[in-house]
Amino acid sequence: MSALAQPHPASRTGAAMRRLVVALTLFGALLVAMPFSRSLFAWLFPRLERPLYEQHGFVALVLAHLGLVAASGLCAVIVGMGAAIFVTRPAGREFRSLIETLTAIAQTFPPVAVLALSVPMIGFGFGPAFLALALYSVLPICENTISGIEGVPPSAMQAGEGLGMTPHERLFRVELPLAAPIILAGVRTSFSINIGTAAVASTVGAVSLGAPIIIGLNGNNTAYVLQGALLITGLALVVDAAFEAIQARLQRWNAG
Amino acid sequence: MIRFSGVSKAYGSLSVIEGLDLEIARGEFCVLIGASGSGKSTVLKLINRLEEHDSGEIRFAGEEIRSFRPEVIRRRMGYAIQSIGLFPHWTIEDNVATVPRLLGWDELRIGRRVDELLALLDLDAVRIRRAYPHQLSGGQQQRIGVARALAADPDVLLMDEPFGALDPIAREGLQAEIARIHRATGKTIVFVTHDIDEALKLATRIVLIDKGRIVQAAPPREVLSAPANDFVRDFLGREDHGLKLLSVETVAERMRAGETAPANGSIGAGDNLRHALSKMIATGAKRLSVTGSSGEIVGTLHLSDIVG
Ligand SMILES: Nc1ncnc2c1ncn2[C@@H]1O[C@H](COP(=O)(O)OP(=O)(O)OP(=O)(O)O)[C@@H](O)[C@H]1O
Ligand SMILES: [Mg+2]
Numbered sequence: 001m002s003a004l005a006q007p008h009p010a011s012r013t014g015a016a017m018r019r020l021v022v023a024l025t026l027f028g029a030l031l032v033a034m035p036f037s038r039s040l041f042a043w044l045f046p047r048l049e050r051p052l053y054e055q056h057g058f059v060a061l062v063l064a065h066l067g068l069v070a071a072s073g074l075c076a077v078i079v080g081m082g083a084a085i086f087v088t089r090p091a092g093r094e095f096r097s098l099i100e101t102l103t104a105i106a107q108t109f110p111p112v113a114v115l116a117l118s119v120p121m122i123g124f125g126f127g128p129a130f131l132a133l134a135l136y137s138v139l140p141i142c143e144n145t146i147s148g149i150e151g152v153p154p155s156a157m158q159a160g161e162g163l164g165m166t167p168h169e170r171l172f173r174v175e176l177p178l179a180a181p182i183i184l185a186g187v188r189t190s191f192s193i194n195i196g197t198a199a200v201a202s203t204v205g206a207v208s209l210g211a212p213i214i215i216g217l218n219g220n221n222t223a224y225v226l227q228g229a230l231l232i233t234g235l236a237l238v239v240d241a242a243f244e245a246i247q248a249r250l251q252r253w254n255a256g
Numbered sequence: 257m258i259r260f261s262g263v264s265k266a267y268g269s270l271s272v273i274e275g276l277d278l279e280i281a282r283g284e285f286c287v288l289i290g291a292s293g294s295g296k297s298t299v300l301k302l303i304n305r306l307e308e309h310d311s312g313e314i315r316f317a318g319e320e321i322r323s324f325r326p327e328v329i330r331r332r333m334g335y336a337i338q339s340i341g342l343f344p345h346w347t348i349e350d351n352v353a354t355v356p357r358l359l360g361w362d363e364l365r366i367g368r369r370v371d372e373l374l375a376l377l378d379l380d381a382v383r384i385r386r387a388y389p390h391q392l393s394g395g396q397q398q399r400i401g402v403a404r405a406l407a408a409d410p411d412v413l414l415m416d417e418p419f420g421a422l423d424p425i426a427r428e429g430l431q432a433e434i435a436r437i438h439r440a441t442g443k444t445i446v447f448v449t450h451d452i453d454e455a456l457k458l459a460t461r462i463v464l465i466d467k468g469r470i471v472q473a474a475p476p477r478e479v480l481s482a483p484a485n486d487f488v489r490d491f492l493g494r495e496d497h498g499l500k501l502l503s504v505e506t507v508a509e510r511m512r513a514g515e516t517a518p519a520n521g522s523i524g525a526g527d528n529l530r531h532a533l534s535k536m537i538a539t540g541a542k543r544l545s546v547t548g549s550s551g552e553i554v555g556t557l558h559l560s561d562i563v564g
């Protein structure tokens with residue numbers, strides 16, 4: 001009997017976890033230090049009367065921002081994955097091109113346009129922002145779920161069927177787990193984009209880290225813009241590191 | 257155990273199986289053999305309902321197979337597929353445990369069963385249990401495929417070229433193991449191959465298939481001694497037909513029992529005559545001592561016993 005191949009090095013998981021810890025620590029430090037940074041920004045921008053954004057607490061802004069991204073992302077995951085699963089079943093095959101067209105249209109629509117159009121219909125605030133972000137994320141998630149499911153080795157599918165798994169068991173034990181890394185890559189892409197896009201949501205009155213930026217731009221307060229941008233960047237790094245950590249764990253079984 | 261009566265199957269306009277009549281008895285080791293595309297895999301898939309037959313009737317344990325839910329019948333039949341098809345995201349342990357988990361066995365029983373199977377297939381459980389399929393060699397993966405098929409102790413084993421990816425040595429080892437498993441458990445095995453030597457070695461009955469029809473269905477010796485037609489003769493290989501005849505007879509059947517004076521070489525009583533002849537040619541000995549299971553001399557085999 002030949003020797004076992006090298007066990008897969010846990011290095012990717014380890015590196016990803018370390019990166020997550022570093023990103024979290026830096027972001028936490030930034031968040032804690034921000035309210036005490038008035039003198040720093042006063043020194044950087046001596047002509048500003050109010051160098052530190054104080055309309056909302058920074059922690060509240062971060063939570064609201066994250067809440068908006070997570071809620072819309074979760075909605076997009078449910079809709080996008082649901083649609084992808086449906087069109088890869090025998091019963092839904094004929095709806096495949098329809099779904100693909102719909103999600104493609106949803107993505108060509110710029111989020112700003114969705115914001116502008118939905119305000120007259122559902123008013124200001126969280127609603128239009130949620131809608132714009134969710135719509136925008138459906139495509140990458142749906143598309144990746146479809147290609148993930150189609151990438152499942154036919155031999156594994158045949159084995160699952162031949163060993164007596166029901167269609168339901170095949171979906172949850174074989175197809176989705178094997179497609180998971182690709183699905184997660186789609187979720188990661190849309191979350192990353194949405195963390196940036198959620199800033200725009202403040203133009204329609206949703207609370208997010210975009211608030212200091214928009215107010216800063218309106219009032220020529222570069223310090224506000226910088227504070228908002230710093231926190232958004234930090235948050236984006238944390239979320240990305242978190243996804244990397246999950247992906248690394250998922251791919252333990254992979255040769256790569 | 258499994259009975260085909262007038263079964264036909266077509267893919268679109270391509271007729272693959274035509275009017276198949278075949279009864280596979282309980283405990284039989286039935287080997288389906290034929291050229292590529294002759295419909296061997298399709299016959300297996302008809303048995304576990306991966307494919308539905310168009311006409312005729314297939315019965316399993318006396319019941320028309322359509323009266324079973326497909327999942328139920330498949331879990332009662334171990335299936336080793338041609339392309340192995342291990343689940344890449346599961347450890348070896350989880351792969352082997354596939355059907356027991358589907359059947360809801362408790363984890364303790366599953367763990368014991370996995371150990372038992374890995375040992376049966378000569379795999380090092382400690383090292384392999386938690387490995388992933390990509391960490392194993394092709395031969396090890398094929399063993400796991402066989403272990404997975406055996407896991408829930410099914411009544412019937414369907415094996416589609418299960419040793420296709422193996423080198424000759426590993427192949428012989430696994431052939432011996434499957435023959436041993438068959439002897440020990442008395443399972444009904446339906447086995448597909450396109451290797452005639454494998455078929456001769458393993459089968460209690462060989463079913464030769466050509467273009468979806470049975471050309472001959474008979475025990476190996478009968479296929480060799482009375483080939484039904486030229487197609488069968490060609491399949492057996494005209495050149496070494498005689499050697500193949502020797503390969504299905506054991507030394508014990510031709511030896512002179514009781515002649516225990518030691519000769520220059522020895523051969524096991526259970527070995528086949530082809531092996532014995534080969535040994536005589538290689539060593540120049542015209543007679544060999546025949547040894548029993550514990551190594552004692554039980555008789556002698558002379559060259560004239562083989563050729564005569
Ligand atoms: N799903 C399918 N759709 C259409 N044709 C098929 C399908 N499966 C098999 N066939 C055709 O049916 C015929 C028999 O196929 P089968 O797989 O049973 O052959 P086989 O004897 O197992 O061959 P091999 O030794 O190459 O595995 C072939 O001509 C093949 O192309
Ligand atoms: Mg085949």
